[in-house]
Amino acid sequence: MTWLQENWRQLVDYGLAHVWLSIPPIVIGFLVSLPFGWLANRYRVSRGVLLTLGGILYAIPSLPLFVLLPSLIGTKILDPLNVEVALTIYAFALMLRTTADGLASVDGDVKLSASAIGFGGWRRFVEVELPLAGPVLLAGLRVVSVSTVSLVTIGAVIGVNSLGFFFLDGYQRAFFSPVWFGMAGTLLIALVFDGVLVLLGRLLMPWTRSRRGPRARKYGAAQARVAVTSR
Amino acid sequence: MNSYTDAFAWLFSAKNWAGPTGIGQRLLEHLGYSGLTLVVAIVIAVPLGLYIGHTGKGRAVIVPFTGALRALPTLGLVILLALWLGLGLTPPLIALVILAIPPVLAGAYSGVESVNRDTVDAARSIGFTGWGALWQVEVPLALPLIVGGIRSAVLQVVATWTVAAFLPLGGLGRFLYDGLPIRDYAQMLGGSIIVILLALALDGVFALLQRAVTPRGVIAGRISDIRTTTQQSPERKERSWLAPEA
Numbered sequence: 001m002t003w004l005q006e007n008w009r010q011l012v013d014y015g016l017a018h019v020w021l022s023i024p025p026i027v028i029g030f031l032v033s034l035p036f037g038w039l040a041n042r043y044r045v046s047r048g049v050l051l052t053l054g055g056i057l058y059a060i061p062s063l064p065l066f067v068l069l070p071s072l073i074g075t076k077i078l079d080p081l082n083v084e085v086a087l088t089i090y091a092f093a094l095m096l097r098t099t100a101d102g103l104a105s106v107d108g109d110v111k112l113s114a115s116a117i118g119f120g121g122w123r124r125f126v127e128v129e130l131p132l133a134g135p136v137l138l139a140g141l142r143v144v145s146v147s148t149v150s151l152v153t154i155g156a157v158i159g160v161n162s163l164g165f166f167f168l169d170g171y172q173r174a175f176f177s178p179v180w181f182g183m184a185g186t187l188l189i190a191l192v193f194d195g196v197l198v199l200l201g202r203l204l205m206p207w208t209r210s211r212r213g214p215r216a217r218k219y220g221a222a223q224a225r226v227a228v229t230s231r
Numbered sequence: 232m233n234s235y236t237d238a239f240a241w242l243f244s245a246k247n248w249a250g251p252t253g254i255g256q257r258l259l260e261h262l263g264y265s266g267l268t269l270v271v272a273i274v275i276a277v278p279l280g281l282y283i284g285h286t287g288k289g290r291a292v293i294v295p296f297t298g299a300l301r302a303l304p305t306l307g308l309v310i311l312l313a314l315w316l317g318l319g320l321t322p323p324l325i326a327l328v329i330l331a332i333p334p335v336l337a338g339a340y341s342g343v344e345s346v347n348r349d350t351v352d353a354a355r356s357i358g359f360t361g362w363g364a365l366w367q368v369e370v371p372l373a374l375p376l377i378v379g380g381i382r383s384a385v386l387q388v389v390a391t392w393t394v395a396a397f398l399p400l401g402g403l404g405r406f407l408y409d410g411l412p413i414r415d416y417a418q419m420l421g422g423s424i425i426v427i428l429l430a431l432a433l434d435g436v437f438a439l440l441q442r443a444v445t446p447r448g449v450i451a452g453r454i455s456d457i458r459t460t461t462q463q464s465p466e467r468k469e470r471s472w473l474a475p476e477a
Contacts (some may be wrong), residue, residue: 059434061390064423
């Protein structure tokens with residue numbers, strides 16, 4: 001407890017840094033995945049190509065990717081941008097598959113009905129397909145959020161400070177407290193992010209609150225699929 | 232692109248491959264630790280996953296539990312166990328097994344759950360026992376997803392052993408940790424390239440394995456499914472959610 005008294009200010013600072021490092025990859029990864037997810041769902045060839053590409057990107061281990069990026073995008077090795085870009089790549093790779101699956105889960109008859117009453121392609125996508133794919137997207141986004149918050153800590157190895165700093169600090173000084181508080185802080189951030197996403201989901205998709213019937217089963221299956229494919 | 236010239240010069244220099252701190256030895260360490268971790272994780276998680284998938288028992292406990300495990304920062308867990316249990320292979324091994332269990336477990340139980348209940352009922356009705364149905368019907372049909380779960384775990388394990396190389400055990404991550412303080416970017420980049428190639432190669436092997444274990448009937452069934460449903464409406468392709476991706 002004395003450790004906390006002496007270091008709470010640094011803990012809060014690095015916790016906030018952790019939050020700020022986590023948000024851009026989640027948001028950008030999600031937004032970029034939408035058009036590519038649409039493309040992956042649209043044509044058989046693009047589906048194969050894009051999902052394979054996503055799989056390959058997701059297979060790259062994080063620490064080596066942090067080290068590789070400076071040579072690709074011209075940053076310095078200690079630049080936080082390396083971590084941001086790497087985590088955005090993971091978020092994109094994971095969301096790409098979820099978006100494609102989510103859009104594929106929209107009932108074909110519903111899409112035909114929308115077209116029949118005069119929805120153009122773009123409006124049908126934004127107002128019909130996207131909301132109906134929403135629950136699946138949310139499930140994927142929650143996984144992305146949790147894994148991003150956790151992966152930010154690895155950045156500490158290459159000097160990008162987050163709560164991960166306290167892990168290395170604790171190891172170097174053979175001292176438990178920083179590690180415990182670093183872990184607790186990371187879990188807390190993940191939990192808060194998850195809560196925010198669930199809340200956003202309820203606000204944006206009020207119809208999902210009582211999940212019963214066939215859609216509930218699809219949703220469950222999509223979550224299972226996400227559980228298998230995610231790190 | 233100067234950094235690549237240096238990195239490849241480092242990679243293709245014979246002296247960097249030989250000896251107890253050479254690339255060859257580090258690669259063997261990395262593969263050895265990763266393999267050991269996977270074997271332990273599979274021995275624990277696959278039977279448990281099959282049991283949960285087959286009986287439906289324990290699902291309510293295990294599913295949120297594996298979700299929560301995913302939120303654990305890998306670096307923190309490795310360090311926590313290293314501080315707690317001291318030096319040696321055991322502490323990081325335990326940490327990595329804990330991290331490898333969720334994907335393997337999820338693959339196993341969702342694999343068994345994804346098997347059509349009618350198929351299992353049919354097997355039971357022609358005389359299979361519960362045990363027989365599990366091994367001869369459910370497991371073969373679940374195998375692509377079980378292997379898929381192991382595939383995720385492989386990536387996780389290879390990545391985390393790289394991070395865990397700050398421990399005095401070696402592995403390919405050593406080159407990243409050794410290069411960082413002395414600003415030897417060629418060594419760091421070279422080491423990163425090997426780890427990435429290793430991960431991609433293993434992922435490829437498991438992708439092929441996943442395809443190889445997909446029963447022929449399942450593939451045939453999927454194709455005919457699409458054909459019959461396209462007759463109803465061109466867009467109505469009910470994709471099988473849990474079907475392995477080619």
